[in-house]
Amino acid sequence: MNRRGAKWFAALRTPVGGFAASLLLVVIALAVLAPILWHDKAFEIDTEAIAQRPSAAHWLGTDALGHDILFRVLVATRLSVLLAVLATVIGVVTGLVLGTLPSLLPRPAARLVTSAVNIAVAFPGLLLVLFCSVIFGVGTYGAVLAVGFALAPAFARLAQTLSASVAGQDFVSAARISGVGRIRLLVRHILPNVGEPLVVNATIGAGASLLAFSGLSFLGIGVQAPDYDWGRLLGEGLDGIYVNPAAALAPGVAVVLAGLAFNLVGETVAGVIGVRAGVRKLAPRPASPARESSGRADDVVLVVENLQVAFPSQAGLTVPVRGVSFTVRAGEAIGVVGESGSGKSLTGLAVSRLVEAPAAVTADRLEFAGKPLLTTPERDLRGLLGTSLAMVFQDPMTSFNPTRRIGRQLAEVAEQHQGLPRAKAFERAVDRLRTVRIPAAERRARQYPHEFSGGMRQRAMIGMGLMGDPKLIIADEPTTALDVTVQRQLLRLLARTRTERDTAIILISHDIAVVSQTCERMLVMYAGRVVEDLPSAGTPRHPYTKALLAATLDLGTDRDAPLAVIPGRPPEPDRVPTGCAFADRCPAVTDRCRLEDPVLECVEPGHRVACWHPSETSFSPSAKKTVTAGGAE
Structure with a gap:
């Protein structure tokens, strides 16, 4: 099975995908077979059973002419679905034409078309359908045109927005310079890049079209006798709803189920198409070996080799994490530092399996507690990650459900992963x-997150992680926006947890002082990769690490001297230059730095650096400090 087939198969195995596919198959089967099997029975008149309630002979009862309602509902599937699909096609085609016309017409005409679309979008959908139905007249064909043209403005706005986003890309400009005509430019360069979201919205729009068409028939301006669809049956059944409620409920349920099938299929298609660009094979790069463990093999908690995280974009793939490698042993504390946008938090999320589609996470090796995270089914990983890995986020207020009490949220972990009864799980919480160290824990457990201070919420987050037996705690900026006293309490709590439980810790932070006080190793990240892996008490060798330390403040800093800064700014993830990403900001840059990207190499035991000229420069005299000098980035 090829990759695309595997993605569709995986989507169909999900509860939503499987239910959507099954429901749509039932609707299609009824649309094809019902008129063949039960057409005559649907039109058969039973004069002895007029307007009767459900019975053994007529399961849903009969209408005012003695027709069997069940057979009529089943037979009406074909016309109802066919008209809805036809109206959707008209809406999509018309919207696509209106949305792409501005890129083909002269500017005044383009503005006129855009203004007309904007005015149409401003109208409520139902009013627009009724307005169009008055123009096109009563009947099946008029209703199809009314629903189709009423759907067109929304598709036109979507097509226009997507086309405008692609039209500014460099490859479109290059095509224009090469003399490609407007129509060919639209067909060959723009539409292929906006087709996927249009397909998804068209699938979902079919459900709205079915509902709108049924509404017109219900009002008597859609399908006319002797033909009938679900909307017309619903209108007829409503007249006798007090005598036979099933006559109105049956076609209504049919509309809901068919509309639900279209919408769920649209969501499934969106999930598959959305990851298509994200799972494209990433360009290979030299893998930096993970740091060798000095302990036993069974002490290794986490192994990361050549981790990459990519997001699809209009220009291709954006890779904000590229080739990260490291290992974490039991009881070890590792700090991850770097400027904003260096990929620290995204690395932690990827390790925790929290990066979702359309992003793509790849690695030569990504193992937690001996299990590969990328190839093991999520069902098998759920228990392991739920009990052995804890994540402490920067803002715990957004991590706790504000509508549930703290104790119940902690207890849910034990109920789900350890099978404890509700009372026992709450006691454990x-x-x-x-x-x-949360005072009055039993009373606090019955409070809501907004009743906790910031430091208490952070401690409660750590407590949630301790509901299981965590082998690894990933703390992403846990001390941000907290005062110094609370920061110290949290760091002591992490250190005590590490000592008592032999738990490994990955501390992600901007504050080098916090990392140096808590961790024994430090990973310095820049532009999505690790540029230096060194002991916290070691002397940095990479110019970027030295620059970070030069920008720190301590009691020995000269107050009269200007603050040290790192010139320039980090590159954008989608614009990482060839060679060393730090080259434009480094005073020791050479031609080799701009041409070749250095890999992590061991310069001394326990110390790796990705630099062609380590230790050849410093940014200021204060850069001679060791990492443990303290300060803040």
């Missing part, structure tokens, strides 16, 4: 709150 209270115990974990005591463990993280």
Whole structure:
């Protein structure tokens, strides 16, 4: 099975995908077979059973002429679905033409078309359908045109927005310079890049079209006798709803189920198409070997080799994390530092399996507690990650459900992953709150997140991680926006947890002082990759690490001297230059730095650097400090 087939198969195995496919198959089967099998029975008149309730002979009862309602609902599937699909096609084609015309017409005409679309979009959908139905007249054909043209403005706006986003790309400009005509430019360069979201919205729009068409028939301006669809049956059944409610409920349920099938299929298609660009094979880069463990093999908690995270974009793939490699042993504390946008948090999220489609996460090796995270089914990983890995986010207020009490949220972990009854799980939650030094834990467990201070919420987040037996805690900026006293309490809590439980810790932070006080190793990241891996008490060798330390403040800093800064700014993830990404900001740059990207190499035991000229320069005299000098980035 090829990759695309595998993605569709995986989508169909999900509950939503499987239910959507099954429901759509039932609708299609009824649309094809019902008129063949039950057409005559649907039109058969039983004069002895007029307007009767459900019975053994007529499961849903009969209408005012003695027709069997069940057979009529089943037979009406074909006309109802066919008209909805036809109206959707008209809406998509018309919208696509209106949306792309501005890129073909002269500017005054383009503005006129755009203004007309904007005015049409401003109208409520139902009013627009009724307005169009008055123009095109009563009947099936008029209703199809009314629904189709009423759907067109939304598709036109979507096509126009997507086309405008692509029209500014460099490859379109290059095509224009080469003399490509406007129509060919639209067909060959713009539409292929905007087709996928239009297909998804068209699939979802079919459900709205079905509902709108049924509404017109219900009002008597859609399908006319002797033909009938679900909307017309619903209108007829409503007249006798107090005598036979099933006569109105049956066609209504049919509309809901068919519309649900279209919408769920649209969501499934969106999930598959959305990851198509993201799972494209990334360009290979030299893999930096993960740091060798000095302990036993069974001490290794996490192994990361050549981790890459990519996001699809109009220009191709944006890779904000590229080739990250490291290992974490039991009881080890590792700090990850770097400027904003260096890929620190995204690396932690990728390791935690929290990066979702359309992003693509790849690695030569990504193992947690001996299990590969990228190839093991999510069902098998759920228990391991739920009990053995804890994540502490920067803002715990957004990590807790504001409508549920703290204790119940902690207890949910034990209920889901350890099978504890509700009362026992709550007792365990209270115990974990005591463990993280929250006073009056039993009372606090019955409070909501907004009743906790910032430091208490952070401790509660750690307590949630301790509901299981975590082998690894990933703390992403856990001390941000907290005062110094609370920061110290949290760092002590992490250190005590590490000592008592032999838990490994990955601390992601901008603050080098915090990392140096808590961790024994430090990973310095820049432009999506690790540029230096060194002991916290070691002397930095990479110019970027020295620059970060030169920008720190401590009690020995000369107050009269200007603050040290790193010139320039980090490159954007989609514009990483060839060679060393730090070359434009480095005073020791050479031609080799701009041509070749250095890999992490061992310069001394326990110290790796990705630099062609390590230790050849410093940014200021203060850069001679070791990492443990303290300060803040």
